[in-house]
Amino acid sequence: MGFGDILLQALLLVLDPQVLLTALLAGMFGMFVGAMPGLTATMATALLVPMTFFMDPIPALAAIVSASSMAIFAGDIPGALLRIPGTPASAAYVEDSHRLALKGKLNLALGTNLLVSCIGGLFGVGVLIAAAPLLAEFALRFTSYEYFWLAALGLSCAIFIASADPLKAGIALLIGLAMATVGLDPTTGVPRFTLGHVDLMAGVEFIPAMIGLFALAEVMRGVIRLNHNAPPPPMPAGEGALFKGVGGVIRRHPKNIVRGSLMGTLIGALPGAGADIAAWMAYAVSKRFSKTPEKYGKGHVEGLVDASAANNAAVGGAWIPALVFGIPGDSVTAIVIGVLYMKGMNPGPTVFIQNPQLIYAVFMIFILTTLMMVPLGWAAVKASRQVLRVPSRVLLPIVLSFCIVGAFAMTNSVFGIVIMLAIGLLGWVLEENGFPVAPIILGLVLGGMFERMFMTSMIKSAGDLTAFFERPIAAVLGVCVLLIWGMALFGAVRRMARGRAAA
Amino acid sequence: MKITDAVSGALLIALGLFMFWQASLFPSFGGQPYGAALLPSILAGGFILGGGLLILRDVMARRQAAGGPLVSLVPELRQGTGMAALLAVLGNVLAQIWLAQPLGFIPVSVAGLLVLFLVLRLRPWVAAALAVGTSMVCWWLFAGLLRVPLPRGILDGVL
Numbered sequence: 290m291g292f293g294d295i296l297l298q299a300l301l302l303v304l305d306p307q308v309l310l311t312a313l314l315a316g317m318f319g320m321f322v323g324a325m326p327g328l329t330a331t332m333a334t335a336l337l338v339p340m341t342f343f344m345d346p347i348p349a350l351a352a353i354v355s356a357s358s359m360a361i362f363a364g365d366i367p368g369a370l371l372r373i374p375g376t377p378a379s380a381a382y383v384e385d386s387h388r389l390a391l392k393g394k395l396n397l398a399l400g401t402n403l404l405v406s407c408i409g410g411l412f413g414v415g416v417l418i419a420a421a422p423l424l425a426e427f428a429l430r431f432t433s434y435e436y437f438w439l440a441a442l443g444l445s446c447a448i449f450i451a452s453a454d455p456l457k458a459g460i461a462l463l464i465g466l467a468m469a470t471v472g473l474d475p476t477t478g479v480p481r482f483t484l485g486h487v488d489l490m491a492g493v494e495f496i497p498a499m500i501g502l503f504a505l506a507e508v509m510r511g512v513i514r515l516n517h518n519a520p521p522p523p524m525p526a527g528e529g530a531l532f533k534g535v536g537g538v539i540r541r542h543p544k545n546i547v548r549g550s551l552m553g554t555l556i557g558a559l560p561g562a563g564a565d566i567a568a569w570m571a572y573a574v575s576k577r578f579s580k581t582p583e584k585y586g587k588g589h590v591e592g593l594v595d596a597s598a599a600n601n602a603a604v605g606g607a608w609i610p611a612l613v614f615g616i617p618g619d620s621v622t623a624i625v626i627g628v629l630y631m632k633g634m635n636p637g638p639t640v641f642i643q644n645p646q647l648i649y650a651v652f653m654i655f656i657l658t659t660l661m662m663v664p665l666g667w668a669a670v671k672a673s674r675q676v677l678r679v680p681s682r683v684l685l686p687i688v689l690s691f692c693i694v695g696a697f698a699m700t701n702s703v704f705g706i707v708i709m710l711a712i713g714l715l716g717w718v719l720e721e722n723g724f725p726v727a728p729i730i731l732g733l734v735l736g737g738m739f740e741r742m743f744m745t746s747m748i749k750s751a752g753d754l755t756a757f758f759e760r761p762i763a764a765v766l767g768v769c770v771l772l773i774w775g776m777a778l779f780g781a782v783r784r785m786a787r788g789r790a791a792a
Numbered sequence: 793m794k795i796t797d798a799v800s801g802a803l804l805i806a807l808g809l810f811m812f813w814q815a816s817l818f819p820s821f822g823g824q825p826y827g828a829a830l831l832p833s834i835l836a837g838g839f840i841l842g843g844g845l846l847i848l849r850d851v852m853a854r855r856q857a858a859g860g861p862l863v864s865l866v867p868e869l870r871q872g873t874g875m876a877a878l879l880a881v882l883g884n885v886l887a888q889i890w891l892a893q894p895l896g897f898i899p900v901s902v903a904g905l906l907v908l909f910l911v912l913r914l915r916p917w918v919a920a921a922l923a924v925g926t927s928m929v930c931w932w933l934f935a936g937l938l939r940v941p942l943p944r945g946i947l948d949g950v951l
Contacts, residue, residue: 343938460804460842467811467835474828479818482811505885512877513868515912616927682912686905687926689881693888694897694930696941703889710885718793721866722800740831747826773893 299649303657308348311664312658315352316359320669324676325684326373327511327566330360330564330582331620335499336688338624339695342496346632347650353628354651355658357621358410358604361564362666365402365597366673369395370524375658378600381572381592390525400535401590402597403666405546408539409598410659412550413557413605417612418652418660420697421461424613425641434750434757436614437742438766440735443616445773447728455777457724464715465732466739468493476744495627497696497708502726503620504692505713510720511685518754524674531667538590545575545594553599557606561731563619564600564607571599605655612636612648615738620727623734796865797850804843811836873911880908896945897935901927 304307314547315337322333333356341349351473364376365386374380389398431439444462452458471482472492483489539546548570556567575595576585587591607618608625615636617623629636634647669676696709716726750756760763795803815829815836868874884904892900902923909919934940 338939340933456842456845460839460846463835463838463842466806467832467839470832470835474818477819477821477824477828479828481818481832483813509878509881512881512912513866513874514910515873515877529943682909682914683922686884686908686912686922689884689908690901690905690926690930693885693901694934694940694942697888697942698934698938701941703892706885706889710882710889718795721793722795722797741829747830748824752825 294621295645295649298646298694299653302347302646302650303351303653305347308654309657310345311348312351312355312661314652316355316658316661316665318714319356319359319517320363320665321676322356323363324366324375324669324673325679326334326367326375327681328684329358329503329507330364331410331503331624332376332507332688333357333360334621334624335496335503335692336695338496338499338628339698340344340550341628342699346634346647347654349628349632350625350651351654351658353621353625354654355661358601358655358658359567359662359665359669361600361604362403362406362662363595363669365406366399366670367677369398369402370673370677376565378568378603381567381568382596382612384586385589385593389590389593392588393525394588395525396531397538397590398593398669400532401538401593402531403663403670404535405549405594405597406601406666407659408546409550409553410601410604410662411656412547412598413554413602414652414655414659415605416554416602417605417608417655421609421613421648422641424609425638428613428638429642431638432760433742433745434760434763435766436738437746437757438763438770438783439614439616440742441770442766442773443560443610443735444728444731444739445770446559447731449773449777452725452728453549454723454725457783458728461719461726462728462732463725464719465729465734466736467496468712468729468733469736471739475741476748492710492737493733494700494705495733496624496699497705498712499624499730500692500696501626501709501711502716502730503715504688505709506716506720506726508685508689508692509713509717515682515685522788524677528662531670535708538584538594542591542594545591546598548574549595549598549649550602552595553602554606556599557603558609559616559734560610560616560618560729563727564603567603567606568596568600572596593783601659605659608651612640612651613638617731620730623730624736662747794860794866796860796862797846798854799862801843801846801850804839804846808836808839808843811839873913876911877908880904880911884908892943892945894945895943896947897942898927898931898947899945901930 318337319333322328323330334353337352337356341352360376361378364374364379367373367375368383369386369390372383374383386398386402390394448455448459448462466663472490474481480490507548552574553567556562556570557564572592572595575592576582579585579591603619607622610616610618611622611626615626617626626636634640634644692709693706696705697703699705699784716729720726746757811832815832818828820827869878887900887904905923905926906919909922910916931942935942
């Protein structure tokens with residue numbers, strides 16, 4: 290099959306009216322969820338998956354891609370209007386965009402967010418399209434050793450790069466990995482930790498766990514914190530056309546857009562670090578290299594450009610390791626990998642050979658939804674004043690209902706609800722005590738692959754650990770993992786010594 | 793629920809020991825030195841180590857400043873409707889687990905949501921309309937469009 294045929298097949302898959310309609314509806318859903326404070330892009334995806342479960346792979350993926358990229362942009366809207374970021378990914382520059390809005394530049398702030406998000410998103414997709422097939426060809430030569438180290442690298446990044454408290458992140462990751470060991474052991478078929486339940490033989494069902502962690506726990510936190518006496522916050526007015534003056538901003542800051550997009554894509558591609566960390570880091574770098582760092586946080590548009598480009602670029606970047614290696618770049622792609630497995634499209638380099646049209650269809654959907662973000666985003670900004678008046682006490686119970694039916698739908702039994710409740714409670718308690726929950730989901734998704742590759746390698750080498758470093762790529766990856774751990778341990782020891790000296 | 797790191801650490805050590813004990817019961821196969829117990833045992837070791845470090849860190853921090861109680865409620869739970877709302881959310885989920893089979897999804901959902909909306913201080917008629925509307929949309933979307941076998945219960949003949 291020639292490349293032209295592949296593209297044509299992919300195009301036919303994408304231009305199906307059902308796919309386009311799904312992408313549009315999911316995009317509107319993503320806009321809404323992203324714009325509501327307290328509801329995140331990950332939650333949008335988790336609530337969407339039970340519905341995509343019943344679709345063909347392409348519409349299902351279209352729905353997820355569309356919802357997640359829209360949600361990341363939509364998080365900027367309440368940030369500018371209410372000074373409350375709609376999703377964590379918009380938190381980095383909420384101060385700047387709200388102050389711009391107070392100065393009467395609401396439309397400039399949101400218009401910049403929207404167009405720069407679109408450019409950043411396209412940049413991330415461009416890198417995904419260019420890099421993924423090349424990496425896949427490279428990855429075809431990987432054996433269990435390389436995959437073991439890749440998984441280990443992803444898990445290590447989640448602990449040391451993407452979190453403020455590596456010890457607690459590490460424990461959260463262990464909890465995820467331990468959950469992944471529940472069920473029949475992949476090498477010997479022995480049931481493990483099933484406590485005698487037949488339902489647990491197949492393991493902890495992934496999507497209900499996800500709904501519990503990212504939606505139910507959020508609903509619990511939300512209803513507890515509802516403050517009935519607070520007056521509705523005032524929203525600054527926005528006059529005139531949305532995109533007025535935005536062209537000037539973009540022309541003045543081309544370097545910021547490229548830098549933000551590049552950082553976003555790279556950070557997105559790192560396992561465990563997603564759009565929120567990309568935005569924070571791009572904002573910090575922008576401030577560091579700006580000629581006017583003192584203006585940051587006071588209603589300056591420059592940091593907004595970097596960070597808005599970065600968080601949407603991260604959406605595409607996160608798909609690179611997900612499609613090529615089956616290693617999620619962030620929590621949304623963790624869900625995507627679960628969905629791909631359910632659809633029989635096991636992520637990994639072989640998909641690029643066996644079903645290239647599916648991969649190219651995903652790329653096209655990415656471009657399509659990123660472009661669709663501009664009109665949908667425009668409509669969302671226009672409608673936001675009314676939408677943001679929907680109070681949380683109406684919204685949270687509705688989200689709760691969708692959690693319950695969604696979890697039920699994944700197992701067609703109440704067992705899904707039981708898993709959601711147990712893991713939701715666990716996630717709520719953990720997060721209240723400073724344990725991040727994203728590493729749990731990473732552990733749960735990567736756990737199976739990590740153990741399979743580890744056991745295969747151990748059995749092949751008869752327990753000889755030096756075999757893990759015998760192949761060149763495996764050696765490089767292994768050294769990277771050891772370096773990350775070494776540097777982290779060295780830092781911890783030095784901090785402890787300094788603490789002693791101070792005391 | 794706020795749990796001090798020392799207590800979480802102790803719980804993690806207990807979990808690690810439990811996993812070790814369970815893993816030691818997994819059958820091993822002759823001629824295969826690495827089996828089902830290998831990774832769980834490593835993870836168990838990780839829990840014990842991580843729990844130990846948490847306790848150590850907490851004890852060191854407490855030496856410098858007096859710590860709070862070992863286990864305490866999240867402050868928001870004691871204010872306003874916090875506790876009632878949390879219980880209503882959990883009640884909704886538990887009711888769907890225990891009562892939906894005999895009674896059906898719709899009655900349990902309507903009743904549960906009505907209670908939750910009222911706890912969140914919505915006006916009664918708004919609460920009733922939202923509870924019925926949300927339940928019907930969920931039913932239509934999942935049982936109708938997506939053919940999910942949500943329990944029909946007492947409405948079996950009607951739907």
